Amino acid sequence: MKQAQVIKPGILQFAEIPDPTSRVLEDHEILLQIHTIGICGGDIHVMHGQHPFVTYPVIQGHEYGASVLAVGKHVTKVKPGDKATARPQLVCGNCPPCRKGRYNVCQNLRVQGFQAPGAAQKHFVVPEDRIIRVDNSLSYDDIAMIEPCAVGAHASSKTDLEGKNVVVTGAGTIGNLVAQFVQARGAKRVLITDVSDFRLRKAQECGIKYIANTAQERFEDAIKRVFGDELFQVGFEVSGAQPCITDLVANIEKGCDIVLVGVFSKPPFVDLAVVDEHEITIKGSMMYKHEDFELAGRLLSKGEINVKPLVTQRFSFDDFAEAYQLIDNNREICMKIIINL
Template sequence: MLQQVMTAPGHIEFREAPVPAPNAGEVLVKIMKIGVCGSDIHVYHGEHPFTKYPVTQGHEVSGKIAALGEGVTGFAVGQKVTIEPQVYCGRCHPCTHGKYNLCEELRVMGFQTTGTASEYFAVDAGKVTPLPETMTYSEGAMIEPLAVTVHAVRRAGDVRGQKIAVLGAGPIGILLAQSAKALGAAQVLITDISTPRLELAKACGVDFAVNTKEHGFGEALAECFGPDKADVIYDCAGNDTTMGQAIRHARKGSTIILVAVYAGMANVDLAVLNDHELDLNTSMMYRHEDYLEAIRLVNEGKVRLEPLMSRHFPFRDYLAAYRYIDANRETTMKVLIDVDESEA
């Protein structure tokens, strides 16, 4: 089988490797589609602090079961599936208290351990989640980032009837805005400095999309939500500007949740955070229940993934996909790698 290997930043090789035989308790998956994530781009540029080379990438993935290892039940050959890429110890305090996404020894496929960018991938059956047969493989490869946003929305508790603001209209921001609406938010505002991204957010059903180059964030909150502003603000951009906007303009006593990976040390006004008794929370990846909810939301038509699919590249054109993303940052949402091009 063909396997992708990033040997160094900016360098990808394709190697022939034997098709793995699934061990007891494992499932062999024929990989169909792989989504390219912002973290993958960091690896491509040599900027990911926790990834060493060589590494086989791929953690946003869909496929179909090719074989079952001994003792595996509940799955069938040919079944559509996705893979949850977290590798956790199961022994530490977070793991034993249901928060394995915070495992003290957490590794993620495609970063600290082998990813799914191969024609076939053998994996523990416990990390395999079935997909509805009506779901496309392209949609299946986007369940992972959608699960990130479902988990983030749930970090605020029950958002039914609430007014939500999202800073940053990248893939995660638009998926989070859709997730909040799908989980019952009354109204959602999204902001960015890119008009194409904001237009896409509106096309995906977001209530308000505001360019903060033209209108201040505080002004946007008041105009869209009235004097009581937002109940929850999500930072999906992760920089001093957006976090500063959130802290400065949040309603007193409300909640801010950081979803984006913050680059470097933050320089924000904690005095205002304290004085306004704001709850500053964070969100880290997902758990199995978030995958199940993400699948449900797509299957019921409550979240639209297709508008976010910017372009497909054949498996051997992995490097071209990265170069395309670098050259089209403002207009690119989700690029998909077609490991198998025979099915959508």
Template sequence: MKALVKEKAEPGLWLADVPEPVLGPGEVLIRVLRTGICGTDLHIRNFDAWARQTLRVPLVIGHEFCGEVVEVAPGVEDITPGDLVSGEGHLVCGKCRNCMAGRRHLCRDTVGLGVNRDGAFAEYLTLPASNVWVHRVPVELDVAAIFDPFGNAVHTALTFPMVGEDVLITGAGPIGLMAAAMATHVGARNVVVTDVSPERLELARKLGVALALNVAETPVSEGMRLLGMREGFDVGLEMSGNPRALREMIANMAHGGKIAMLGLPAEEFAVDFATIVTSMITVKGIYGREMYETWYAMSVLLEKGLDLSPVITDRFSYRDFDAAFDTAASGKTGKIILDWTA
């Protein structure tokens, strides 16, 4: 079968012929239909410091996907050939304290699909049945392919109540855009999105946010003034990992404000802890998705009318992966989809 492989310990990806995966006990064999390109995949392609430290090559990459079930192992229930599925890309041990307590997203021994084991950028993959999410209601293939990052957005955005609140989202990448769509959908009052990319800010406007602010030109405090806000933001969703973005968010939070931080910084940086203490600001780190409460919430949100289509901006055949990755790396687009049927 064809697969996108990190064949060598150097920058680049290779479209290669690899053996089809063999179905193991408790697993599901899936024919891949669509995949989404993630920032992690860009790091792997570039073979940066994180990738050099983390990967063992050769490796089939990719963890955002949807596909059709081809075969299930004996004993697997509630999943049948022909089902449309997505997959939870964090494979957990099931034995540590958090797993045993039902907090599987906090497993200390998580294995990452497409990072620590062969992934989804291939014509077929196998996945433990416990990691397979069956779409029980109709969903577009492109949207089903991005349930993994959509889950990051939902996990972050639902961490703190947002109904009637003023929400600041720093970072208008695909996950930030999905979080913005969700915040508006669930009834936040003012949703403000910040970035330095005019193209991504325009996507945020299409999602109906109150204000899409280019912070290279206009500070957050001025955006608050334009909206008639006086006391700061109630909820902050930090999606960029940018030190300046978090510092500006902290400076513009209301007393008692709450920050959910998904953006992953490249290195340590200083923040104003005096303001966090004196304003009693809560900062909570977010990683991955809650298994599987987040997945249930995603499906219900889509069923009740949440529209993610503006977030998906470009589609390519998997054979044109280099162009697709270049587009994703430009920092000017939303989500990029690879079609494995074309």
């Protein structure tokens, strides 16, 4: 069986590995057939040698759409023929956060596709506790999007949104999904910002009503245009760009929450005097928990989250490496690239 491996930065190659169909499954194991794999920013960092926490070779594939081929004798959550995906987090279960149920910030966290082998191969075995059974009406593209959707589901669970005005900075795949979950959870008005018209158009195609290109319109003017005197009560930073966190801190209503999702490549400047004086709460949001995956699957099947406009390109498994060439040359117009197996 062929497995795609990033053997060192810039080089993706196929290796021949044993096919797990030839071994007996443990009682709680599930054999999946992988149909689609999504590529995200984290994968691109691995490919460019810019991921601080991996050692090569890296076997990618942490967001995927699969079907169940076979199950161990005690598996009850899925049966052969079901569509599924799985949460890629390997957690220790023993550290203080794990013992408090906060395994998404496990002190010994390893993520498949980064610090542990991912699913970039035809057949892949996962344990039942991380499986997500999904509605069979979902496409394998949609199922591969459950992982990034779960990031949005988790971030949007970090603060109360009912009736609030919300700004999401950054309209990449993750910002877009955060904004969609924020809308689904009952926010009043949601404004998404970016410096790319392409990405803002995608946001509108996904049903996010208010957009602002902050390369062309001042942030202060955009929030005035959208919220009038009401200002905004929640901010989500999903760009990793300094101007965004600066704008959110400077303009959010006093006493309100900012949730950080974007990863900053260098430590950002945050005016803590304003955070203090305005009693702003800044919260981190790291990946997701199992219930976020399940909510993502449910809202996708109900059509409350629209991921179709986000799939911008697709490649066959054999052409996996070409996907990265395209990304290198066309970063702005590449949102979710799907690899079809």
